[in-house]
Amino acid sequence: MHMKxxxxxxxxxxxxxxxxxxxxxxxxxxxxxxxxxxxxxxxISLYHLLFQQIPIEKLGYSPLEQxxxxxxxxxxxxxxxxxxxxxxxxxLLEAVGLLQTCxxxxxxxxxxxxxxxLQQPLSPAEFFNTQHLTLLLRDKIGKFxxxxxxxxxxxxxxxEYSESTAGHKENISLAFYDIxxxxxxxxxxxxxxxxxxxxxxxxxxxxxxxxEDELNYADIILRFPKDSVNRMHVEKLRFxxxxxxIINYVVNKYDLSVQDLCRLLDEDGVFAADGGIALDELQRKxxxxxxxDKRRQEQREVYxxxxxxxxxxxxxSEDPAPLEHAVEMEYYVDVPVQFQSxxxxxxxxxxxxxxxxxxxxxxxxxxxxxxNFFDIFDKIDHSYKLPGEVINVLIHYLMSLLTSGGNEQRxxxxxxxxxxxxxxxxxxxxxxxxxxxxxxxxxxxxxxxAASGGGRTRTYGNKPVRMKPEIPIxxxxxxxxxxxxxxxxxMLRMAAEMQASKKKGV
Numbered sequence: 426m427h428m429k430x431x432x433x434x435x436x437x438x439x440x441x442x443x444x445x446x447x448x449x450x451x452x453x454x455x456x457x458x459x460x461x462x463x464x465x466x467x468x469i470s471l472y473h474l475l476f477q478q479i480p481i482e483k484l485g486y487s488p489l490e491q492x493x494x495x496x497x498x499x500x501x502x503x504x505x506x507x508x509x510x511x512x513x514x515x516x517l518l519e520a521v522g523l524l525q526t527c528x529x530x531x532x533x534x535x536x537x538x539x540x541x542x543l544q545q546p547l548s549p550a551e552f553f554n555t556q557h558l559t560l561l562l563r564d565k566i567g568k569f570x571x572x573x574x575x576x577x578x579x580x581x582x583x584x585e586y587s588e589s590t591a592g593h594k595e596n597i598s599l600a601f602y603d604i605x606x607x608x609x610x611x612x613x614x615x616x617x618x619x620x621x622x623x624x625x626x627x628x629x630x631x632x633x634x635x636x637e638d639e640l641n642y643a644d645i646i647l648r649f650p651k652d653s654v655n656r657m658h659v660e661k662l663r664f665x666x667x668x669x670x671i672i673n674y675v676v677n678k679y680d681l682s683v684q685d686l687c688r689l690l691d692e693d694g695v696f697a698a699d700g701g702i703a704l705d706e707l708q709r710k711x712x713x714x715x716x717x718d719k720r721r722q723e724q725r726e727v728y729x730x731x732x733x734x735x736x737x738x739x740x741x742s743e744d745p746a747p748l749e750h751a752v753e754m755e756y757y758v759d760v761p762v763q764f765q766s767x768x769x770x771x772x773x774x775x776x777x778x779x780x781x782x783x784x785x786x787x788x789x790x791x792x793x794x795x796x797n798f799f800d801i802f803d804k805i806d807h808s809y810k811l812p813g814e815v816i817n818v819l820i821h822y823l824m825s826l827l828t829s830g831g832n833e834q835r836x837x838x839x840x841x842x843x844x845x846x847x848x849x850x851x852x853x854x855x856x857x858x859x860x861x862x863x864x865x866x867x868x869x870x871x872x873x874x875a876a877s878g879g880g881r882t883r884t885y886g887n888k889p890v891r892m893k894p895e896i897p898i899x900x901x902x903x904x905x906x907x908x909x910x911x912x913x914x915x916m917l918r919m920a921a922e923m924q925a926s927k928k929k930g931v
Contacts, residue, residue, distance in 0.1 A: 436503035818859035
C-alpha cells in the first residue's frame, strides 16, 4: 500500500470491500497452512475480517463504512502506530496476491474512499507452480516442510492407474451442442439489457508508481483554488492519464513541487482551447520558475557561506514519458573520465537516453551549473525544438571535446548553435541519429588533422582549406661542414680574383 502521508489513511476515512468468489474448504486450508506462515496470523485475520463484510451467500460490494470499524474489530488503536501497523498488514496481503487496495478521491467531500478487493487463494497446483511464492514459503518454514505440505494437499492416483494405462486413455465426453440445442433465431434484447443492468460494473484501479515524487490527480485538486478560471480544466484531468503523464514529465524535468505546479496551472495560456495542456507554454513558465528558483538558491548559499548542490531526482517504474527507452549496444557511447568511477557504460547510456538535459548538466558539475550553459541549451530546447535525447548526446559530445587531450576548443554559444543548426539541417531527431552524427564528426576531424599534418586549417563546407602555404626550410647538412685544404686554397684564389676584377672596374 503506497501511502505518502498517514493523514490520508485514518479511522475516519470510509471504505468498502469487493469480492467475486466464496471460500471453499480447500481455500481455507490454503490460507491456514500455506499463506499464514508467509504473512502471519494477523494478516490472515484481516483477510477473514474483510471477507465477512459481505454476506457469505452473496458477491459484490459491502456498504460504505468508516475504517474505525476495522480498527476496533482488530483491537488496534486509531493512532499513528495503529495506522502504520494496519498498512503493513494490508501490504503483506497485497504482496502475496490476496488483496488489491485502491483509493478514490471524492470531489464533493474532498476526501478519499478506500476499496479493498479480495483475491481468491491459489489452488495447490497454481501455488507450487509460482516460483517466488514457493521460495518464500521455503524461506519461512524450510524445504522439507514445503514438500510435506505439498504431499498433504495432493491426493495421489490409485496404484492400478499406472503410466502404461495412461497411454491408452481416450476422451469420450460429449460436447455441449451434442446434447443441447439453442434457439438462436430469436434474440432476447430484454434479457440482455436486464443482465447488463444488474451486472457489476467495475473500473480497474491504476497501479501507482513506486516513485513518491510522481503526482496524481488528488494531489493537484486538493491544492488547486476553487474559484480559479482553470478549475474546470483541472477537473478533467481525473480520467485523462495522458495529460497527467505530460504534467508529471514537466514536474520531473524542472523539479516542481505540488504548490508550484498548481500556481502554474492557474495562469493564463497553460490550457488550450479544447482543455488540453499547452505543453510549450507550460514548459516556458516552468523554466522561468526553475531559473528564478536557481538564482534564489545560489543567493541563499552565498548568505549561508557554504556550497550545496541541488536536489537529485529519483528513478519511475513508470516514466512521465511514461516508459523508459532502452539503448541498443551498437549505439553505446564511451563513458567520460569523470563518470568511470560512478557508473558503467550501460547506466551512462540509459541516462543519456532518458534523463532531461537539466538533470544531465548537473552531473557534469560538482556545484551549480553556470548560467551561460543553461542559457545555451535552453534556447536549443525551446527555439530549435531538438528532442531531449539529442540534446543529451550533444552535451556528451561537447564535454568530450573539452576533456580530450590536446584540444583547445572553447565551448561558446556560436559554436554550440552551429552544431545544433547542422543537426537540424541533417534531420537528427533521434538518439540513434545523434550518436551516428557525432561519430561521423569525429571521423571528419580525424581526417582533417591527418591531412593538415598539424598545420592550421579552416573548414568551408566539407573541404578543409589551408590558411598558410607550407614554406620549405633549408636543413643543415653536417656532411658539408668539413673543407679540405685544397678546396680552401681554391676558395681564397677565387676571392682574390674577384677582388682584383672589382678594382679594375673602379
